[in-house]
Amino acid sequence: MPVSTTPRFSISPYFAAYDPTKPTPIITKTVERLLSDA
DSSP states (O other): OOOOOSHHHHTSHHHHHTOSSOHHHHHHHHHHHHHHHO
16 A cells, blocks of 8 residues: 555545554644645
């Protein structure tokens, strides 16, 4: 599985949750992106 490095991969909550490097910041950015898109 590819590591979520690009912002497009960060959109997926599953990829963010499976990120071993920084799960919390990525999830936060994902939420912010979802709110921005919505």
